[in-house]
Amino acid sequence: MPDRRLIILAAIALAAVIAFMTVDLRGNVAFVLHLRGLKLLALLQVAVAIAMSTVLFQTVTANRILTPSIMGLDALYLFGQTALVFTLGSLGYASLDGGLKFAAEVLLMIALAMGLLWPLLRTRMDMNLMLLMGVTLGLLFRSLSALLSRLLDPNAFSVVQMASFANFNTLRADLTILGTIATLGAALLCWRARHTLDIVGLGRETAIGLGIHWTRTATGMLLLVAILVAVSTALVGPVAFFGLLVAALAERLMQTQRHALLLPAAALVAIIVLVGGQTLLQHGLGGASTLGVVIEFAGGLVFLALLILRSRT
């Protein structure tokens, strides 16, 4: 039953993973492998989380150009970092307990998402209104971050700048493993809901007509999105933008909106782009390795691919 295109994608993803682990292996091999393994785990976790959460979010909102970042979770994260640096100073920020910080961040972001979803569940509120509230809150958090940043000294400001891009260089093994487990769990739930998601994608009324309990299903899916985004953001920083390209490319490649194909395709594309891009940047392009750059790079590639594919169909 596996689709041929999925097999090809999986093969490319595997090649990217192998390249990431083995290219330029020098010095203390065991140590380097350990380090790379940890980084790989984080990359895979982020790839899967971004891919799943974006596909899910687009399906539930019936909108192919949205990403979960519209719910304002990454803006809240950014605001949290800025506020922490502002109140504790860059030294205090640096000496925060990583585990505690991670837990607090995840919980805060999920709390915000629940705050947004609660009215949706209780009073049959319009999904668009929820999105609007998310945008507004996101804007508020961003403005507050900007305001606080202005009051920071240059040193502290650069710490905030660092925190506002995804970073795979200062990973804690235990948190990475914890995040990966959470993401795996959420991804498994997405996968199990793949048939339901096909129906949800038909739109609210049609889905209800086919026996979906809409409010329960939609809020459940959005909560899943929030968990995926929160865990991956708390682990490495905000990367939500990247999901748009992954989801669009997966849909283009698979020519279907069946989630049994779309979900794995999106995850594999994300892995190829993230792990492959990171490998290229680290070894091909001389060690410059911020994920922000990878994302821009990958974004350009994916857009090109999109254009080519579109002109062919």
Add this chain to the structure above:
Amino acid sequence: MIRIENVSLSHRDMPILHDITLSLEKGGITALVGPNGAGKSSLLSLIARLQPLQTGRILVDGLPVGSTPSRLLAQRLAILRQDGAVASRLTVRELIGFGRFPHHQGRAGAADIALVEAALEQFELQALAERFIDTLSGGQRQRALVAMTFCQGTDYMLLDEPLNNLDMFHARQLMRSLRSIVDERQRTAIVVLHDINQAAAHADRIVALRDGKVIADGTPNEVLTEDNLELVFGYRMQIMQIAGRPLVLQHL
């Protein structure tokens, strides 16, 4: 049987349905007629739980709409909406296949696949089976949506203006398919029709709605009188009798 008891609906203080009480027996075709804005679609969407009930009660085979699990209702009742827009990019075959979802929850068996093929054939959609819905003409899409609703295989079918966009040939065909399904398999269809003569020719019962109230209710011969039609549609039209059924000269 579908029982509608004292159902009223309003949107922001604008009344849409007034205290509607109706019993729709199992079996047969009931046509819902009335001018634009009479509340036909609103009534159907309440029966199909697409919007929550404000006052009153609706029972489908004794199951109260609103507190019955959605899936259970979807196995007994299917709705074709007036605005049949589908958000996804799907092929005709995929779309029709989704009609079976309430029964198999995503794991289609051989019987489900056979039913989809039968629906493709019945609605002459085989040639279009692999086409994407958004590449079809309005009438072809309408046929695909009707096929999906039929494929759901429910005892009750609510069809909101199913003849929209259909040419004469396919409109007649659809009403005949509906008739044969209803007769052979003891199904019940509640159909919103704008062509009063389709209702006259094919319905067992006609319910006429205006301003959210039931104005007339009965067999075509009982409902389609000059007085009733003027009350519902606002002008007088001549009525003839052909083969024991009324023929309304609505266009003159």
